[in-house]
Structure formats: C-alpha cells, structure tokens
Amino acid sequence: MSERSGREPSDAGSSDTGSSRAGSSGSGPSDARSSEAGAPGRDSSGVKSSGTGTSGRRSPRGESSGRESAAPATQSESASASASVSEPATEGLPEPVSRGSAEPAVRPDTAVIIPAKDEGERIGATVAAALALPGVDLVVVVDDGSIDQTGRVARAAGARVVRHSRNRGKAAAMESGAEAVRLLDGERSRHLLFLDADLGETAGAAAALIEPVRAGRADMTIAIFANRVKLAGHGFVVKLSQDGIKRACGWEATQPLNGQRCLTRAAFEAAQPLAHGFGVETGLTIDLVRQGFRVAEVEVDMAHRATGTDWRAQLHRAKQFRDVARALALREPAVAEGLARVRERLSR
Ligand SMILES: O=c1ccn([C@@H]2O[C@H](COP(=O)(O)OP(=O)(O)O)[C@@H](O)[C@H]2O)c(=O)[nH]1
Numbered sequence: 001m002s003e004r005s006g007r008e009p010s011d012a013g014s015s016d017t018g019s020s021r022a023g024s025s026g027s028g029p030s031d032a033r034s035s036e037a038g039a040p041g042r043d044s045s046g047v048k049s050s051g052t053g054t055s056g057r058r059s060p061r062g063e064s065s066g067r068e069s070a071a072p073a074t075q076s077e078s079a080s081a082s083a084s085v086s087e088p089a090t091e092g093l094p095e096p097v098s099r100g101s102a103e104p105a106v107r108p109d110t111a112v113i114i115p116a117k118d119e120g121e122r123i124g125a126t127v128a129a130a131l132a133l134p135g136v137d138l139v140v141v142v143d144d145g146s147i148d149q150t151g152r153v154a155r156a157a158g159a160r161v162v163r164h165s166r167n168r169g170k171a172a173a174m175e176s177g178a179e180a181v182r183l184l185d186g187e188r189s190r191h192l193l194f195l196d197a198d199l200g201e202t203a204g205a206a207a208a209l210i211e212p213v214r215a216g217r218a219d220m221t222i223a224i225f226a227n228r229v230k231l232a233g234h235g236f237v238v239k240l241s242q243d244g245i246k247r248a249c250g251w252e253a254t255q256p257l258n259g260q261r262c263l264t265r266a267a268f269e270a271a272q273p274l275a276h277g278f279g280v281e282t283g284l285t286i287d288l289v290r291q292g293f294r295v296a297e298v299e300v301d302m303a304h305r306a307t308g309t310d311w312r313a314q315l316h317r318a319k320q321f322r323d324v325a326r327a328l329a330l331r332e333p334a335v336a337e338g339l340a341r342v343r344e345r346l347s348r
C-alpha cells in the first residue's frame, strides 16, 4: 500500500488493511428511487437521482451528468474528475483484491471516513466492517476531541486515526478526514465514503452506497435506512431540512440528515466549504444538486444508535436544529449574495 509514502496526517496510526479484508458483508439495495432535480421521478433502474444519470453527459465538474445546462469544465477539473469516476485511470493504482471465489476482484478505489466523538463502544465494530467493504483500502477515523478511548480502539481495529485536540463538530471532522485521505492519495483520487461511528457491523451494508459512484452513475449517494427506531424527536429537524432542501434546489430528500454518503473527490471539493456541524448533510445536498451533480438515494440495511429521549438527546436535536437552520439561511439567495459581496470586498 502506498499511503505511507505521502505526507501523513498528524497523529496518524498504523493500518494494515491488506490482510484483514477477507470476505465481505456488503449487501445490495433492497429499494432505490429516482427523480430529476426539481422534478422528482423514477428511472428504469429504480435509483432516485437528482439528474437523469444515464446519459453520459458531463457535469460542471467534468463528470457524467444528466444536466443539459452544465457549464464547461475547466481543464484541471476535467482531468481530476475523469480519473475518479466513469473511466478510472488504472496506471499506478493497486491491483484488484480478490475476496475469494464467490466475488469478483474489486480494485481499491474508496476511502472510508468516520467522524467520531466519544464512540469507544461501537467504533471498533464499525471500523472492522468498513475495512471489509469491497474496494476499500483505507479507513480514517477522525477523533473529534473525544474524552473516551475512541482513538485507541479505532487504531487497534485497523483505522488510521486523526485527532482534533478539541471538539470541532461533525463537518470539521469530515473535512479533516478528507484532507488526510487527500494527503495519502498521492496520484490517486479515492471516492470518499462517510459513515457514522455508531453503525457497528451494519456498516458492512455500505457497499451498496459505493457501487453507483464506482460505476459512474452518481456523484453522491445517500443512504436510506430501511429500519429506524423513532423515539422522541417527532421528526422536527428532519422536516426542517427536507423542506429547506426542497425550497433551495427542488430535490426531495427522503432522509435528509442521513450521514452515510459516498462522494467522488470532485463532488466533495465542489461542496467546499462545508456547512458547519450537523448542518453538513443539508448543505452538501443543496450545494451539489444546485451545481448539477447527480445525487442518488439507496436503501440500505443499516442501523445506528437511536437518538433517545433523555436531556442529552434533546440537546443533540437542538444542536441539529441550530446547524440545519444556519446551513439553510446561508443558502438563501439574498444571504448568499450578501456574503459573496462581503468576501469580494475583503479579498480586495
Ligand atoms: O461534535 C461531533 C458530534 C458528532 N460527531 C460524530 O458524527 C457522527 C454523527 O453524530 P451523531 O451520531 O451524534 O448524530 P446522528 O446523526 O445519529 O443524529 C457520529 O459518528 C459522531 O460521533 C463528531 O464527529 N463530532
């Protein structure tokens, strides 16, 4: 593996993923739906997508897209995108890893990034399942200022670990993880699969999120959890995000806050800067759909820890509400234009 040849992220632990990935627990989507940005619908393959997705046209980032009005890609954008999606360059990439006679070999092309704050109990199982995903040869856990053993357990399970010395929120942890992958990538450009730390062994079902991106059919996939434990939230934050996304870009998100997402590197870069904290998913969806990237939802057999009913759970929902509202406000055209003017003035 070539990861160590690049500049290492600070506090990166060792990982030897090559030997620990025998077998796969990935499972296919049991349902998938289709729609066009602003005009929800279904395509024949059943994938719910923000673009037509099968036409092979180029998106603003030089990737295959269903949007006619896509702006021409710049040369460098085009080059980096074509290396990561439809027709992946093979030169210099690792050989496909065979996972036994039952499965075809998959060329390693995806890094898993797990933001984690005080997840010592579940992170070990989540990392182990992530390392077993087909085509995954790197799992980066970003220990976001945990006060438990999250970092130690993650490293022991085979992850590279990046640590924030203080808690900086989910979006910042995702950014640090993506930057660590970029430094380790060298000439490659891995797809980025973001997973929450509390999935445990159900992280193995994330293979279905990678597949449409690997095949060049989507620029970002979002999980729909088939089974959810609904407790005391009454879906307030989900609705805030859902309605906001619909207003901002016309896309109807089924589980707008779902953090299990696979993106091409080009799509991730196009969404910078990420919305703060728990606003990150809402911002990502709006920013990518608005730019013509194809976003697809995939139903997966995954489950995370239910948010619960105690005061901590309600505080969590309050933080989610604040961050989603902020992400939406910053994407209102009038606010966005004002911010752009301020940025321009500051850069003079
Ligand atoms: O400040 C934070 C808060 C959360 N997380 C991580 O972000 C993911 C999603 O958080 P959580 O499970 O609390 O939210 P949910 O999406 O389940 O409501 C988990 O892996 C957390 O450990 C983080 O890295 N920093």
Ligand SMILES: O=C(O)[C@@H](COP(=O)(O)O)O[C@H]1O[C@H](CO)[C@@H](O)[C@H](O)[C@H]1O
Pocket (backbone or CB within 6 Å): 225, 228, 229, 230, 231, 232, 233, 234, 235, 236, 237, 238, 255, 256, 257, 258, 259, 307, 317, 320
């Ligand atoms: O399951 C859901 O529909 C809700 C549950 O939240 P509430 O109990 O309504 O606060 O949202 C949670 O589940 C999402 C999975 O789609 C998570 O990713 C969200 O962050 C979480 O709030």
